[in-house]
Amino acid sequence: MSEESNPFDIAQGQLKKVIKILNLDKSVYDCLGNPHLELTVNFPVKMDDGTVRIFRGYRVEYNNSRGPYKGGIRYHPDVTMDEVRALAAWMTWKTAVVGLPFGGAKGGVVCNPKELSKNELERLTRRFTAELSIIIGPEKDIPAPDMYTNPQTMAWIMDTYSMNKGYSVLGVVTGKPLELGGSLGRFEATGRGCMLCAREALKKLNYKVIPPEIWQKNGYKGMEDESCKDQGTGFRIDGATVALQGFGNVGAIAAKLLQQKGAKIIAVSDSRSGIAKKDGLNIFEVIEHKTKTGYVKDFEGTDEITPEAILEFDCDILIPAALENQITKNNAEEIKARIIVEGANGPTTPEADSILFDKEVMVIPDILANSGGVIVSYFEWVQSLQSFFWSERDVNCKLRDRILSAFHEVYQTSKDYGVDMRTGAYILAVNKVTEAIKIRGIFP
Ligand code: GLU
Numbered sequence: 001m002s003e004e005s006n007p008f009d010i011a012q013g014q015l016k017k018v019i020k021i022l023n024l025d026k027s028v029y030d031c032l033g034n035p036h037l038e039l040t041v042n043f044p045v046k047m048d049d050g051t052v053r054i055f056r057g058y059r060v061e062y063n064n065s066r067g068p069y070k071g072g073i074r075y076h077p078d079v080t081m082d083e084v085r086a087l088a089a090w091m092t093w094k095t096a097v098v099g100l101p102f103g104g105a106k107g108g109v110v111c112n113p114k115e116l117s118k119n120e121l122e123r124l125t126r127r128f129t130a131e132l133s134i135i136i137g138p139e140k141d142i143p144a145p146d147m148y149t150n151p152q153t154m155a156w157i158m159d160t161y162s163m164n165k166g167y168s169v170l171g172v173v174t175g176k177p178l179e180l181g182g183s184l185g186r187f188e189a190t191g192r193g194c195m196l197c198a199r200e201a202l203k204k205l206n207y208k209v210i211p212p213e214i215w216q217k218n219g220y221k222g223m224e225d226e227s228c229k230d231q232g233t234g235f236r237i238d239g240a241t242v243a244l245q246g247f248g249n250v251g252a253i254a255a256k257l258l259q260q261k262g263a264k265i266i267a268v269s270d271s272r273s274g275i276a277k278k279d280g281l282n283i284f285e286v287i288e289h290k291t292k293t294g295y296v297k298d299f300e301g302t303d304e305i306t307p308e309a310i311l312e313f314d315c316d317i318l319i320p321a322a323l324e325n326q327i328t329k330n331n332a333e334e335i336k337a338r339i340i341v342e343g344a345n346g347p348t349t350p351e352a353d354s355i356l357f358d359k360e361v362m363v364i365p366d367i368l369a370n371s372g373g374v375i376v377s378y379f380e381w382v383q384s385l386q387s388f389f390w391s392e393r394d395v396n397c398k399l400r401d402r403i404l405s406a407f408h409e410v411y412q413t414s415k416d417y418g419v420d421m422r423t424g425a426y427i428l429a430v431n432k433v434t435e436a437i438k439i440r441g442i443f444p
Pocket of ligand 1: 070071072073142143144145146147174345370371373374375377
């Protein structure tokens with residue numbers, strides 16, 4: 001892996017840059033530049049045909065100065081330790097920038113979940129949980145879903161952990177099914193956060209954004225989400241055009257919610273291919289098509305394009321919601337979007353960041369743009385610990401308040417320092433973590 005695309009080198013470079021801007025001591029980098037704990041396990045899983053396969057799994061606990069370690073677990077054939085390290089560092093900055101009382105962690109298992117049966121996935125998950133059980137816990141380290149893991153995976157983790165304890169421990173994971181103490185609004189939270197950031201960015205750029213009192217008075221009959229009207233999320237963004245790379249939990253939901261707010265989704269892609277339609281796709285139908293066929297490809301009345309071409313599409317808002325390192329120095333110059341909302345973690349390389357900054361493209365960084373997931377994970381954790389559950393309206397209102405206030409803080413910080421929003425977000429996050437370390441002091 002080259003220096004430029006190694007996610008952990010990128011994460012460390014981003015930190016170094018901010019430490020320099022803030023004029024912090026080298027000891028701060030020594031403290032924040034590496035994870036606290038790393039676990040690698042090679043563990044056996046019985047396959048359906050009776051054979052035994054060894055899988056490799058990782059969990060990296062990066063920093064817990066501000067609270068328990070928090071972060072997802074991904075299942076993917078390309079997972080590496082350096083990727084998990086970077087993702088754990090980003091979780092540390094993400095929880096700090098949106099003010100959650102958590103640190104950062106991440107986990108992964110090297111596997112192709114598409115080639116495993118449900119029973120094999122269950123045995124893999126339960127065995128991996130047993131391997132992790134010495135380090136996870138509701139006050140210690142709280143996993144959640146990430147790429148190719150979902151509420152069912154979290155249910156198996158919660159059950160396995162609980163079996164060993166002898167009682168049900170709801171707070172050990174978030175992103176659980178509703179039946180098991182999951183939170184209303186958690187499944188859609190990351191996409192909802194992306195939508196809120198995209199709309200706030202449009203407002204900042206003086207795009208025509210229609211407040212609820214105007215469009216409601218005029219009897220607008222768009223595809224508005226009824227449940228949002230009284231949550232103050234009723235602003236419409238009629239006509240804003242959106243292209244999305246990645247049509248999983250984050251991308252598809254962000255597309256749906258943006259469409260409900262009046263945006264026109266003109267191109268989307270999944271891991272195989274992309275589709276485009278100048279007059280706008282009906283996202284509900286695309287979701288139905290993908291559920292039926294497994295892919296967005298061949299959706300009627302669309303032109304086929306590659307996932308890479310999506311990035312260079314002529315649109316107002318681009319949402320990379322797939323993998324790391326998608327926007328690089330090789331294609332940043334070709335980007336036409338005015339706003340980039342990073343639904344994925346780490347989709348833009350540092351070289352691309354500086355090209356986009358010069359082009360005055362507003363990049364809402366991953367640690368802010370996709371923080372909706374972990375924000376509602378925090379709400380779920382609080383509800384699980386109290387066994388007292390909130391309405392969806394409450395969850396969505398609290399999510400909106402928290403992500404928008406972080407958005408404005410990051411925006412203002414970037415203006416104050418004359419830097420891009422990623423650097424602004426890092427300035428806020430690094431300051432918060434450094435302060436916590438300072439106040440706590442060094443043990444012993
Ligand atoms: N995997 C998600 C992320 O990258 C959610 C993490 C969580 O809820 O802990 O932010």
